[in-house]
Amino acid sequence: xxxxxxxxQFTLHFPGRGAxxxxxxxxxxxxxxxxxxxxxxxxxxxxxxxxxxxxxxxxRLSGSVKVQGLDTTSAPAxxxxxxxxxxxxxxxxxxxAGINPVRTVGDFLTETLVRWRGLSREESxxxxxxxxxxxxxxxxxxxxxxxxxxxxxxxxxxxxxxAALLDSPELLLCDEPTTAxxxxxxxxxxxxxxxxxxxxxxxxxxxxHDLNLAASLCDRVYVLRKGEVVEHGxxxxxxxxxxxxxxxQLVGATPRIExxxxxxxxxxxxxxPLLSVKGLGRRYELPGGEMLTAxxxxxxxxxxxxxxxxxxxxxxxxxTLARMIVALETADEGELAINGRVRAPRPLRARxxxxxxxxxxxxxxxxxxxxxxRIAVGKAVADVFRLHQGQGRADAVQSARELLERxxxxxERFESKPRALSGGQRQRVAIAKALxxxxxxxxxDEATSALDVSVQAQVLELVEEVREQLGLTILFVxxxxxxxxxxxxxxxxxxxxxxxxxxxxxxxxxAPTSDxxxxxxxxxxxxxxxxxxx
Amino acid sequence: MAVTQLAAPxxxxxxxxxxxxxxxxxxxxxxxxxxxxxxxxFASLIVFFSRFxxxxxxxxxxxxxxSPKPEALAEITKQFGLDKPPIEQYFTWIGGILxxxxxxxxxxxxxxxxxxxxxxxxxxxxxxxxxxFITGLGLIAGMLASLNKGGWDRFILITVTxxxxxxxxxxxIVLTALFAVQLGWFPSFGxxxxxxxxxxxxxxxxxxxxxxxxxxxARVTRSSMNEQLTREHVEVATSxxxxxxxxxxxxxxxxxxxxxxTVSGVLIAGLLVSxxxxxxxxxxxxxxxxxxxxxxxxxxxxxxxxxxxIVTAFVLxxxxxxxxxxxxxxxxxxxxxxx
Numbered sequence: 001x002x003x004x005x006x007x008x009q010f011t012l013h014f015p016g017r018g019a020x021x022x023x024x025x026x027x028x029x030x031x032x033x034x035x036x037x038x039x040x041x042x043x044x045x046x047x048x049x050x051x052x053x054x055x056x057x058x059x060r061l062s063g064s065v066k067v068q069g070l071d072t073t074s075a076p077a078x079x080x081x082x083x084x085x086x087x088x089x090x091x092x093x094x095x096x097a098g099i100n101p102v103r104t105v106g107d108f109l110t111e112t113l114v115r116w117r118g119l120s121r122e123e124s125x126x127x128x129x130x131x132x133x134x135x136x137x138x139x140x141x142x143x144x145x146x147x148x149x150x151x152x153x154x155x156x157x158x159x160x161x162x163a164a165l166l167d168s169p170e171l172l173l174c175d176e177p178t179t180a181x182x183x184x185x186x187x188x189x190x191x192x193x194x195x196x197x198x199x200x201x202x203x204x205x206x207x208x209h210d211l212n213l214a215a216s217l218c219d220r221v222y223v224l225r226k227g228e229v230v231e232h233g234x235x236x237x238x239x240x241x242x243x244x245x246x247x248x249q250l251v252g253a254t255p256r257i258e259x260x261x262x263x264x265x266x267x268x269x270x271x272x273p274l275l276s277v278k279g280l281g282r283r284y285e286l287p288g289g290e291m292l293t294a295x296x297x298x299x300x301x302x303x304x305x306x307x308x309x310x311x312x313x314x315x316x317x318x319x320t321l322a323r324m325i326v327a328l329e330t331a332d333e334g335e336l337a338i339n340g341r342v343r344a345p346r347p348l349r350a351r352x353x354x355x356x357x358x359x360x361x362x363x364x365x366x367x368x369x370x371x372x373x374r375i376a377v378g379k380a381v382a383d384v385f386r387l388h389q390g391q392g393r394a395d396a397v398q399s400a401r402e403l404l405e406r407x408x409x410x411x412e413r414f415e416s417k418p419r420a421l422s423g424g425q426r427q428r429v430a431i432a433k434a435l436x437x438x439x440x441x442x443x444x445d446e447a448t449s450a451l452d453v454s455v456q457a458q459v460l461e462l463v464e465e466v467r468e469q470l471g472l473t474i475l476f477v478x479x480x481x482x483x484x485x486x487x488x489x490x491x492x493x494x495x496x497x498x499x500x501x502x503x504x505x506x507x508x509x510x511a512p513t514s515d516x517x518x519x520x521x522x523x524x525x526x527x528x529x530x531x532x533x534x
Numbered sequence: 535m536a537v538t539q540l541a542a543p544x545x546x547x548x549x550x551x552x553x554x555x556x557x558x559x560x561x562x563x564x565x566x567x568x569x570x571x572x573x574x575x576f577a578s579l580i581v582f583f584s585r586f587x588x589x590x591x592x593x594x595x596x597x598x599x600x601s602p603k604p605e606a607l608a609e610i611t612k613q614f615g616l617d618k619p620p621i622e623q624y625f626t627w628i629g630g631i632l633x634x635x636x637x638x639x640x641x642x643x644x645x646x647x648x649x650x651x652x653x654x655x656x657x658x659x660x661x662x663x664x665x666x667f668i669t670g671l672g673l674i675a676g677m678l679a680s681l682n683k684g685g686w687d688r689f690i691l692i693t694v695t696x697x698x699x700x701x702x703x704x705x706x707i708v709l710t711a712l713f714a715v716q717l718g719w720f721p722s723f724g725x726x727x728x729x730x731x732x733x734x735x736x737x738x739x740x741x742x743x744x745x746x747x748x749x750x751x752a753r754v755t756r757s758s759m760n761e762q763l764t765r766e767h768v769e770v771a772t773s774x775x776x777x778x779x780x781x782x783x784x785x786x787x788x789x790x791x792x793x794x795x796t797v798s799g800v801l802i803a804g805l806l807v808s809x810x811x812x813x814x815x816x817x818x819x820x821x822x823x824x825x826x827x828x829x830x831x832x833x834x835x836x837x838x839x840x841x842x843x844i845v846t847a848f849v850l851x852x853x854x855x856x857x858x859x860x861x862x863x864x865x866x867x868x869x870x871x872x873x
Contacts, residue, residue: 052773057683085775092773097766100785102863111784112774147864163774 003027004171004203005051005088009063010073012046012055012227021046021227023063028171031201033194035214035235037250038224039452040423044207047224048173051205052088053080067171085116088171089164094180095156099148106144109163131162135192153314154185158192165196172197174206178213182313183479187523190217209452211254215239216525223247236529253457255482257524262506265306265489272340273301274441274473275325280334282320294320296497298334302490304440307467307474309484309505311520312494321494322445322477326362327353338441358388361434365446367426371418377429378404378414384436400436407432407462424455428462435466441473448483460487481520485509493517563857570853577845578631582624585834631842637835641828646839650821654843657813657820659732661805663740664747668801672748673794676755680763681782690752698749702808706742706815713738723817739816743808747801754797758790765789791862799855803848 005028013019021043028034038044049055050065053072065072067088070079092098099108106125109132113124125144132140135158148156157177164172174193178186194217197204208214214221215235222232223244231244242248280298283291295317302308312318323329324336327348336343338359348356364370371380382400385391391399401411407428418426427447434442444463448456464487467474476488484491484505491505493516501514512518611617615626630637636646679690700708714722720738762768763786771781810822821840828836860866 049773054769054773081775081777083775084773090770090773092766092770094766098770100767100771100789101865102789103784111771111776111780115776115780149865160770167774 003066004030004032004068005205006066007047007050007064008066010047010050010065011062012043012050012059014056014059019227020059021050024224024227024229025063026222026229026232028203028205030170030203031197032220033197033204033206033218035206035208035218035221036224037208037211037214037221039209039250039454041226042224043227044224045175048090048175048205048207051171051173052084052090085112085167087169088173089167089169090173090175091157091160091164091177093176095160096148096153096180098160099156101148103147104144105146105148105151105159108148108159109144109166112163112167128162128166131166132159135159135162135165135196136188137162152185153181154188157181157185157189161189161192161196165200168200170202172202172204174204176207176209179209183523184313184519187525190525193217210525211239211251211453212256212525212527215527215529217528219528223250235527239527249454253454255453255456255480255486257482257485257509257521259485259506259510262485262509263307263487263489264506265303265504271304274304274306274339275302275475276335276337276340277301277325278335278337280321280324280331280336282317282324282329283332293497295324295494298499300492300499300502302441302473302475304473305471306490307476307488308490308492309488310475310477310492310494311479311481311484313479313520315496316494317497318477318479318494319445320497322362322443322475325441325443325475326360327356328362354387357437357439359439360441360443361437361439362443362445363427363430363434363447366450367418367423367430368450370430371426371433373418376415376417377409377421378416380429381432381436384433388437400432403432403436404429407435407466408458422455423451424458427451427455427459431459431462431466435470438470439472441475442467443475443477445477446479447476449478449480456483463487481509481524493520559860562860566853566856570849573849574846577849578628578842579624581838581841581845582627583620585838586620627838636839639828639833639836641831641833641836646835649824649836650839650843653819653821653824656736656818657806657809657822660736660739660743660809660813660818660820661802663733663736664744664805664809667740667744668747668751669798671744672751673755675748675752677759677782677787679752679756680759687756691756694749694752697745698753700745702742702746702811703815705745706739706812709738709742710816736818739812739818742815743805743812746808747804750801751794751797754794755790758793759786762786762789788862792859795855795858795862799852802851803844806844806847 005026007024007026010021010024011019012021024043024047026034026036026047036044036047046056050072051067053065053075055061055073061073063073067083070083072080072083075083099105106128109128110121110124113119113127114121117124119127129140129144132143137143137155137158143151143155143159148159151159157180160177172193177193178189181189190213193204193206196202204218206214206218218235220233221235221238223230223238223246225246231238231242231247238247239251242251278299280295281293282295283293286292298317298321300308310318310321320329324331325338327343330347331343331345338356344352371377375383378397378400381404382393382396385396385399386393389396389399401414404414405411409425409428409432413421413425418429421429431447442463447463448459451459460483463474463476466472474487476484478484488505491501491503491508492499493501493508493514495516500516501508501512508517509521512521608617615623618626627637634647636650638644639646639649642649675690675694679687679694710722713720721735722738724735768781768785771785776784806822808822809820810825812818813820813823814826821843824836825840827833828840
């Protein structure tokens with residue numbers, strides 16, 4: 001077997017700053033699937049792009065990156081073009097950002113064919129249509145004339161894969177190709193990639209932050225941390241008996257469904273439910289005049305001290321539900337009561353909103369967007385104390401200090417602006433801000449989805465901790481069943497605005513009654529060695 | 535096996551997404567044209583009635599230098615319909631415009647249409663030539679700055695910032711001094727005859743008129759392209775082996791056109807207004823010069839007509855821009871808007 005991609009002692013840095021990649025060495029053989037696992041900022045994207053000769057401007061390089069013997073760090077531009085055109089293709093993370101939104105899908109697919117494959121327009125269209133069908137798309141003729149915004153994310157990713165395959169590459173580079181997709185869509189894409197990789201005997205380098213994904217697709221794994229390879233070996237070995245501390249930590253932080261660790265609901269003692277929802281519905285009018293039912297006839301209750309997970313894919317109505325609970329949206333029908341107080345069916349007035357905010361707080365998905373970039377984090381939290389607890393300036397600052405300390409933000413960070421903090425720290429601040437109102441119900445809307453696995457694990461731990469200490473009631477909205485299994489005693493599964501299943505988490509996960517829940521469970525990536533029992 | 539079934543993607547476009555592209559264009563055009571008409575109506579109200587706010591009696595002005603005999607004054611007032619109530623005057627005026635009659639000029643003693651028709655070609659040619667310079671030079675400067683980081687970018691940015699601060703009349707004087715007086719390449723005065731001579735005569739005025747806008751256009755092009763250059767689809771295009779020029783023209787410039795076009799729409803009005811100064815400086819007999827003279831002589835019929843033309847040109851240009859936008863970015867037509 002010859003080495004298709006061979007990266008040797010590759011170092012990349014910007015003048016005056018530390019190395020982003022430090023003596024990275026890895027190789028991919030012909031027809032082999034290799035995973036490169038790492039968290040954000042580990043340099044995995046830089047490594048893959050290097051294989052195509054895509055280096056950031058003004059960066060300094062040393063070492064070598066060879067694709068079939070061609071060193072991309074020193075190759076002339078013409079050779080690089082040939083490499084990109086004929087031998088290596090890349091599939092990017094977000095197909096919606098990766099395909100030019102103002103050009104048609106057909107244009108995207110055929111632009112390479114008509115330019116240097118010497119095909120006529122008709123021939124390339126034909127070729128593209130065949131390729132689209134091969135990646136499992138239907139109505140391909142119409143699709144060629146459509147624009148990216150008219151297709152779903154999963155379909156677009158298939159288009160992106162089709163475009164990569166059109167060049168019949170020997171090396172396929174995948175940069176987190178399923179991160180922007182739903183679990184069930186992800187399962188389909190992974191299957192397609194595996195299928196094509198084996199059918200065409202392509203070498204594949206698959207980047208991901210998710211060990212489960214790596215294990216489900218690749219034979220060998222490299223673990224990258226802060227620009228250095230900390231461990232490599234057979235996927236099975238790395239996963240089951242990690243050697244490096246970091247890998248061990250990563251494996252430990254990777255969420256898994258462990259039924260015996262699912263929390264149990266507090267015994268029903270006949271008290272009034274904290275949150276009670278009856279026949280709740282919300283509709284939106286689409287630009288075409290059509291009505292979209294975001295949520296239909298949702299009915300459930302949540303007892304004080306309970307924890308409810310709301311699981312569904314994008315468009316299932318889970319965020320709409322969360323937003324209605326905190327009164328960011330108004331229900332079109334049904335009844336929503338918190339602490340026995342029934343919500344008026346209209347947008348709340350400022351005074352009512354303030355009153356509600358004392359009981360219910362929300363933490364959003366992206367802490368980069370949900371914190372004001374101009375306000376120091378300490379002041380942000382102190383402001384909540386002043387608003388909701390009526391504390392004076394000095395008292396509020398003191399309370400904020402204590403609370404931030406408790407969520408793991410030291411006093412030295414008190415004056416920092418959000419941009420000086422990491423993603424995990426920002427989410428801690430966002431949680432502290434929510435807790436400062438001393439709410440009874442904390443709504444977490446995909447609060448850990450934007451975070452790295454290790455950070456996600458820490459934030460989940462924090463949520464568990466404050467729930468126990470403060471007796472909080474938790475409503476956790478997520479797409480990840482494993483996260484729910486760890487945090488929530490009760491579970492509610494949403495599909496296209498309908499509740500398809502609800503009940504104790506352990507029961508639903510061990511014996512799902514609805515097809516959809518079963519599909520969700522089956523779609524979770526499974527390690528290769530588990531699929532083929534010896 | 536459940537996975538394989540899921541692998542079949544959901545049925546493509548739901549009726550909702552399929553419906554909009556066919557129904558949208560006509561509705562969009564009608565809505566824009568409706569907005570256009572309403573805007574013009576309100577503009578006409580403001581243009582017409584603003585004269586009653588201004589001091590000065592046009593009839594009295596006509597008789598300047600002579601002893602204003604009350605009878606003569608009354609007769610002229612009556613002849614130009616100035617004795618009727620303002621509302622009635624407005625309807626006479628607007629009704630006339632709809633029939634192509636813009637009223638009579640007080641100073642020239644002929645119909646406003648005739649006066650304007652003599653002048654309009656020069657101004658239109660001037661503005662058109664300036665527009666060519668603006669798009670040509672502005673786009674090229676912006677693209678060069680955006681694609682050549684470092685020295686070139688800084689040089690163009692500084693030049694453009696300096697040029698943007700030059701008022702048209704200063705630019706006119708500098709250009710005349712340099713190219714007409716010193717080098718003698720271009721004439722410094724007059725609009726010449728039809729054809730090449732006209733073009734030759736209008737080059738300096740068009741440059742003087744355009745210099746601020748060239749700077750503006752260069753800046754917008756530069757920032758709009760810079761924004762697109764960082765987009766992932768540009769990286770994807772590069773990774774597929776497209777040449778630099780293919781990437782720039784197909785994926786950067788094409789996507790950057792939206793903001794550039796929006797700015798162009800706004801520029802039109804600025805060009806027409808600035809043309810007054812430039813025409814005055816270069817002695818061109820266009821409507822800009824006419825506007826200045828007519829205000830001076832309280833020739834309201836002419837002033838109103840010119841202002842209406844400028845307003846119409848402005849609104850029309852922006853409507854056209856709005857209508858072209860969906861062709862450049864199909865997401866706007868679908869109502870999902872760019873982001």
